[in-house]
Amino acid sequence: MKKKISLRVIRRISFYYEALLKLDLPKDEYISSKNLEEITGVSCNQVRQDFFYLGISIGKQKKGYQIKKLFSELKRILSVDKGAKVIVIGAGRLGRALSEYKLFKVRNIHVAALFDIKPELVGKVLEVKGEKIPIYHLDRLEAFLKGHKDIRIAMLAVPENAAQEVLDMLIKLGIKGIVNFAPRILKLPKSARNIQLVNDCIGDSLYKIVYQIYHKS
Amino acid sequence: MKKKISLRVIRRISFYYEALLKLDLPKDEYISSKNLEEITGVSCNQVRQDFFYLGISIGKQKKGYQIKKLFSELKRILSVDKGAKVIVIGAGRLGRALSEYKLFKVRNIHVAALFDIKPELVGKVLEVKGEKIPIYHLDRLEAFLKGHKDIRIAMLAVPENAAQEVLDMLIKLGIKGIVNFAPRILKLPKSARNIQLVNDCIGDSLYKIVYQIYHKS
DNA sequence: TAGATTGTTAATCGATTAACAATC
DNA sequence: TAGATTGTTAATCGATTAACAATC
Numbered sequence: 001m002k003k004k005i006s007l008r009v010i011r012r013i014s015f016y017y018e019a020l021l022k023l024d025l026p027k028d029e030y031i032s033s034k035n036l037e038e039i040t041g042v043s044c045n046q047v048r049q050d051f052f053y054l055g056i057s058i059g060k061q062k063k064g065y066q067i068k069k070l071f072s073e074l075k076r077i078l079s080v081d082k083g084a085k086v087i088v089i090g091a092g093r094l095g096r097a098l099s100e101y102k103l104f105k106v107r108n109i110h111v112a113a114l115f116d117i118k119p120e121l122v123g124k125v126l127e128v129k130g131e132k133i134p135i136y137h138l139d140r141l142e143a144f145l146k147g148h149k150d151i152r153i154a155m156l157a158v159p160e161n162a163a164q165e166v167l168d169m170l171i172k173l174g175i176k177g178i179v180n181f182a183p184r185i186l187k188l189p190k191s192a193r194n195i196q197l198v199n200d201c202i203g204d205s206l207y208k209i210v211y212q213i214y215h216k217s
Numbered sequence: 218m219k220k221k222i223s224l225r226v227i228r229r230i231s232f233y234y235e236a237l238l239k240l241d242l243p244k245d246e247y248i249s250s251k252n253l254e255e256i257t258g259v260s261c262n263q264v265r266q267d268f269f270y271l272g273i274s275i276g277k278q279k280k281g282y283q284i285k286k287l288f289s290e291l292k293r294i295l296s297v298d299k300g301a302k303v304i305v306i307g308a309g310r311l312g313r314a315l316s317e318y319k320l321f322k323v324r325n326i327h328v329a330a331l332f333d334i335k336p337e338l339v340g341k342v343l344e345v346k347g348e349k350i351p352i353y354h355l356d357r358l359e360a361f362l363k364g365h366k367d368i369r370i371a372m373l374a375v376p377e378n379a380a381q382e383v384l385d386m387l388i389k390l391g392i393k394g395i396v397n398f399a400p401r402i403l404k405l406p407k408s409a410r411n412i413q414l415v416n417d418c419i420g421d422s423l424y425k426i427v428y429q430i431y432h433k434s
Numbered sequence: 435t436a437g438a439t440t441g442t443t444a445a446t447c448g449a450t451t452a453a454c455a456a457t458c
Numbered sequence: 459t460a461g462a463t464t465g466t467t468a469a470t471c472g473a474t475t476a477a478c479a480a481t482c
Contacts, residue, residue, distance in 0.1 A: 011421050057440090061439050061441095065440095079432055101420060199422075210295075212394065213394045262450080262452070266449090281464085282464095
């Protein structure tokens with residue numbers, strides 16, 4: 001059985017990975033959990049706990065973790081080598097912002113295409129760091145997926161009222177993982193076994209700040 | 218002392234609020250925690266626990282919560298009446314997507330202006346549902362804030378390498394709450410007492426999906 | 435050796451879920 | 459009345475922090 005992983009662990013693993021990426025690799029051969037705390041802000045106890053949880057046990061007492069080895073462990077866990085291909089439904093500002101999001105590149109995640117229904121968007125080609133990402137009409141989604149069996153993940157950036165409908169469509173077409181960015185909690189139909197859905201509420205952190213600044217009590 | 222609130226509670230409060238917003242208000246005078254569970258997906262126990270935590274005790278046994286009353290309680294907690302004004306630093310795709318984000322409107326949060334340094338962006342005016350949002354040069358931020366003492370919150374959507382620098386600048390200019398969308402964990406300088414900072418990692422939910430889809434073990 | 439750092443277990447903390455007396 | 463629903467407390471669950479033996 002696959003081990004369940006929480007969003008928080010994944011987030012921290014990302015931090016470690018990105019921290020190592022930015023390191024001048026050959027500088028220090030080893031890095032300790034304490035070093036990682038300094039760079040990422042995650043406590044050294046948490047770092048070791050995470051490694052333990054994920055079965056990373058390559059540390060050497062007194063030295064720490066061999067950077068090269070640790071890096072490849074993290075890459076493996078984050079599936080960086082898999083070169084995940086995803087599609088984005090909705091080519092509005094949010095959809096386009098997601099498509100050019102730098103950190104996806106760092107993680108070797110590629111946006112293969114965007115889909116929309118607006119005539120003024122369909123047919124355009126997005127250029128992201130030299131790569132071209134086409135915007136197709138949603139009608140072509142089924143055919144597109146038939147030709148790209150390796151695409152199993154979609155990001156949803158459509159208007160709220162279209163979100164549930166598009167979700168159902170995606171499931172029918174065989175998509176296995178969906179991140180919903182529409183401002184609405186989507187639910188999987190009961191029939192949808194082993195489909196992964198995460199609702200990403202972009203505004204939340206602003207709401208928290210607003211609460212803290214404006215709410216006296 | 219102000220009660221600490223977690224992001225999760227705020228998120229759920231938002232769900233309740235938005236659920237009530239969509240209700241045809243006069244339809245049913247009362248709504249129960251069980252009803253709210255059906256609409257929002259949050260368990261009725263959690264709903265009552267949240268209300269208890271926030272001091273909302275307006276329920277009537279056998280009936281539920283008077284919708285009108287509940288609505289105004291939620292509005293109060295979410296500071297909807299305050300009409301929070303915020304600025305956005307960085308007028309790239311992400312910054313512009315945030316500026317036109319629908320749910321901010323629903324919560325009566327207004328983006329007053331964007332700031333950038335790119336000549337091709339500075340001077341432009343964003344149009345969001347009839348409202349005009351100007352893009353100014355970052356040089357004008359100080360003067361702008363002097364003329365708008367009511368603006369205490371900023372969203373950061375600048376490139377990663379500029380983020381920390383801009384954060385320090387914002388603090389110096391008197392901003393009290395910051396949401397950082399740059400793909401990097403920012404830290405508050407030690408001197409920054411009672412400044413609120415939330416790092417919002419937009420990619421995380423995709424990473425979780427990628428893990429679940431690609432990671433066999 | 436003495437000091438540092440790991441892997442792992444135990445303690446703490448916080449958040450969710452369950453339970454239930456009160457009562458409309 | 460009987461059934462439903464609240465407010466609140468208690469139990470459970472999960473995540474973080476602390477502690478420490480092992481050892482390089």
